[in-house]
Amino acid sequence: MNDYILISNLNDFIFCPYSIYLHNVYMETDEELYHAKPQTKGKIAHKTIDEKTSTSKNEIQSLPVSSDELGIMGKIDVYKPNEKTLIERKYKIKQIYRGQLYQIWAQYFCMKEMGYEVENLAFYEISTNKTISLDLPTEIEKNELESFIDKFKMFDPSESIQINENKCRHCVYSNLCDKTSVENVYQ
Numbered sequence: 192m193n194d195y196i197l198i199s200n201l202n203d204f205i206f207c208p209y210s211i212y213l214h215n216v217y218m219e220t221d222e223e224l225y226h227a228k229p230q231t232k233g234k235i236a237h238k239t240i241d242e243k244t245s246t247s248k249n250e251i252q253s254l255p256v257s258s259d260e261l262g263i264m265g266k267i268d269v270y271k272p273n274e275k276t277l278i279e280r281k282y283k284i285k286q287i288y289r290g291q292l293y294q295i296w297a298q299y300f301c302m303k304e305m306g307y308e309v310e311n312l313a314f315y316e317i318s319t320n321k322t323i324s325l326d327l328p329t330e331i332e333k334n335e336l337e338s339f340i341d342k343f344k345m346f347d348p349s350e351s352i353q354i355n356e357n358k359c360r361h362c363v364y365s366n367l368c369d370k371t372s373v374e375n376v377y378q
């Protein structure tokens with residue numbers, strides 16, 4: 192399992208691959224050192240379902256999942272067995288980013304491999320109480336996810352990366368990052 196990558200890191204890798212490296216370096220330190228306001232609401236949104244698996248007749252929350260085929264592991268938010276629906280909760284959804292789709296697709300493939308029946312995917316926006324239905328990933332989209340996971344696994348933090356200063360300004364690790372001298376907007 193050591194080489195398995197965390198599903199929750201897929202979206203961050205799109206934002207900046209080096210941020211994953213920094214997260215791993217500093218994960219033992221106090222999160223308040225680098226956690227900025229935009230992350231706080233998201234963390235609170237997940238807090239009630241991140242702590243332990245909860246199972247009822249109609250709902251399974253925070254279930255640990257993994258896939259040997261894809262080499263990934265993580266936790267789902269909510270699965271409704273009666274509706275065969277996998278749901279990812281977000282506090283606010285301005286638009287759906289590719290990385291967010293990769294995360295729910297990854298959860299979906301894990302659950303399928305583990306023998307769960309999943310026929311529907313959805314995002315649930317907590318701030319507006321809205322559910323957004325998603326298509327199941329196609330074979331082409333599965334290949335896209337696999338290529339992305341390969342790229343993630345092969346990333347070498349010593350290689351040079353393209354710096355996007357606007358991203359750095361909104362990156363919680365900018366104070367700790369040796370790739371840029373840009374300061375983030377959360378100071």
Ligand code: SF4
Nearest residue numbers: 207210359362365368
């Ligand atoms: S500060 Fe910039 S280069 Fe460094 S991890 Fe963040 S986004 Fe990447």
